Amino acid sequence: MSNRTGLLSPGGRAVVITGASSGLGKATALHLARVGFHVFAGVRRQEDAERLSAASTGRLTPVILDVTDEKSVQEAVGAVTEHIAEAGLWGLVNNAGIAVTAPLECVAPELLRRQLETNVVGQLAVIQGFLPLLRARGGRVVNVTSGVGNVAIPYLGAYAAAQFAKEALSDALRRELGPQGIAVSVVQPGAIMTPIWDKMSTEGNSTIEGVAEPVQELYRGPFLRFLETNENAARTSRKTPDDVALAVFRALVAKSPKTRYGVGRDATGGRLLARLLPDRAIDRVFGGIVTPTH
Template sequence: MPNRTPLLSPHGKAVVVTGASSGLGEACARNLARIGFQVYAGVRRTEDAERLTASGAARLVPVILDVTDEKTIAAAVDRIAEENPETGLFGLVNNAGIAVTAPLECVSPELLRRQLDINVVGQLAVIQGFLPLLRTGAGRIVNITSGLGNVAIPYLGAYAAAQFAKEGLSDALRRELAPFGIPVSVVQPGAVMTPIWDKMALEAGRTLEDAPEAVAELYRDTFLRFLETNEHSARTSAVTADDVARTVMRALVVKRPRTRYGVGKDATGGRLLARLLPDRAIDKVFGGIVTAAS
């Protein structure tokens, strides 16, 4: 008879998912609610909260939570503490984020700060806010990063910097929180087609327009070609938001979660590249991206 890994029951356990208004976050929130968790779906706008409420999903409760706004974080913590005074919080899924896509020479300091504020500083602020409830609930943390937390590729340097930083935070947190019995897992999705791609394309065009024309011209052809290729890769990817949601669920219900979960061949492949190949060899792998269009 095959060995079966024992799973924890989700019933009676509360989980917070940030960035749950669409894409990976919404898929994670809905899947966790479906299997029995009480899910607090963090969204920034009241219209997103209203839409999730109108969907009628059982055990899915929208809560206003902007990871860059300490007041909304504190309010969300207070509400969840009030509604779960004895059981606390079992899971915190940090998914909220943006993806700045542009040649680094075109990325303004303001845009880089926004990338890091949302994807790194805001993540830590949320974790700090919910840690007392996680201790009460003997809970765990799941940080969603990206395959770009393994290897930085051209034109996604700002996003990769944020993902590398989130990976580092996750490693340090895992070691610091081990004495308190709070596991920290990282989920690294590869390319997945979600609404973030439309936002990326829109923001990328604006970033190129805002850069000095002489600088923008140096990159325009190869960068636009990169955007087209990258979106095609996401659209044809075998990985879906539901695949990521199932991986997040597993990190929450297994008794001994792994430190890292890769989702998709490009995510796991990137990790292997970073481990096995020297920097110059990896440079050659991605050299075609920045080769001028003929």
């Protein structure tokens, strides 16, 4: 059913969103419930579920879901299946993720594995789990990535690797699932102020302090300057989590959804940068980030 704007109506449609306890995921879950979707909001802890339920003004059902835990994913799929029975699932919004921030020389293998398990491996496990429900409804997958999925920025190499991989998964899934009637879109937020920035700063400092002193000396100044500049960009951004929620909404209700929705000039600009400039020119753009100051 379509409304007078030509968009599909959210009424009677169920959506699952991961990483809904805070930030972009929380804002998106609350918005989707408010406009009429029945939202199954994935959170990792019961206290997060209770807070989210209290904040909701629509049909929102919290679901305990840790994307890095196969048993948790299976149980979440079972719980959603019980709720919607044969009606099927209209949307799956893969938003859960972390952002490892550190020079790659300082990123321990276990930290890189955690980054990839959360943002890539876990995302695919969730998609695989919910595909039968999506197929039953002719539903949609919306993968939330980042502007860093276009251009690899210094000190965000691990995060960029995960986002590039998620972009690749999205492209392959779109081509594989399209003939089955399942659309796949990507939402690429730029720098937007959420609690993730405090985590990035705290964990980034901790990571660099965990390596040998000579290595710390190589990176400390530029890296700390990068953290400050990055956080300031998020604080002064004109975009908010609600803008991301709106982009996800559009991907879910458009009759012919776009393959990608950029949110913020830095996200859309990064995509143009990657397409138009040669590698060496992009290297020069980021040269100031890694140059020590004396």
